[in-house]
Amino acid sequence: MLVMSSPSGAGKTTISRELLAREPELTMSVSATTRSPRLGEVEGKDYFFIPKEKFHQMVENDEFLEHATVFDNSYGTPRAPVEAALKAGKDVLFDVDWQGTQQLAGKARTDLVTIFILPPSKPELENRLRTRAQDPEDVIQKRMAKAADEMSHYDEYDYIVVNVDVADSVAEVQAILKAERLKKMRRTGLYEFVRVLCGKGEE
């Protein structure tokens, strides 16, 4: 389970897309939401769009690994598809904020790797938040305050990637993924493999 968090405007979406294109063993966790689909959003790919009543029922049944309500809409990570992917030997990528990360950590303490993506500079962050938004100034200010709040939690993460160049950042996340897969605790069958190497097990 690989978690990437960042303030919006840091470039996380681009990094995720590139990463998924390059890592066939990595699959994106698709969130459920109660908000309406935006133009071009695809059910089951961008989100699972579900009614509020169903969302609340899933919360009560503990069917989310994490969930939250932001600006009147609810978002959550359904547990079942994640567990199916992990069981199939896939790694799962989560795009959640610091509160989601804390909830995931609480439910999957043993095997969570967390990365925080930071923007390269404050002017660049402001620039990105303005360019992509056709919104009025007060909405932009609200978004910048939210970014600052999100960034204040960087130190709860295992790894920090400063996104100066997207290609470099993708390579950094790939290195993290590769290294984490080489960690002793994630390597299955090692005990028997070494027994054989030492001449004590079956060839």
Add this chain to the structure above:
Amino acid sequence: MLVMSSPSGAGKTTISRELLAREPELTMSVSATTRSPRLGEVEGKDYFFIPKEKFHQMVENDEFLEHATVFDNSYGTPRAPVEAALKAGKDVLFDVDWQGTQQLAGKARTDLVTIFILPPSKPELENRLRTRAQDPEDVIQKRMAKAADEMSHYDEYDYIVVNVDVADSVAEVQAILKAERLKKMRRTGLYEFVRVLCGKGEE
């Protein structure tokens, strides 16, 4: 501080050489030894060749990060050059066995990354130990017993690399190095950087 251990015959020397050629920020720790130089070995590059009396004096003065006596010869990692390299911002690579790793871990608990290199199979290990040795059978058997003893300590290491292909193994160690450098605890200046991003520090 990056430690690579393996039984002899697993290909660690080749991996180290390739790694050092590709990682300019990585420098090899040169051991001191009381044994005589072999043909082609260079003082200060392969080893620091020192007399037994000087070695024992350095042990008494706590000038080694780790030391051991193997087959009547003593080997040790002098502390001063390692500390100078770390102070200059370099990463240092150590080629030591499991006992050396334990001693290093005792003296530098905070910042040690350990990798164990395993051979791809038992026949391949035997093959490598035979090919490179012009030694009699009993010496080879002694070496294989030593390899088995070394491998039994694989589970004291952070990462396991199975050396099927040298280029792949070098890429794996490079990924470990890259990922470890991205760990939050190794990133200096982050606190101030995030303060600025949040609009609370000096631009």
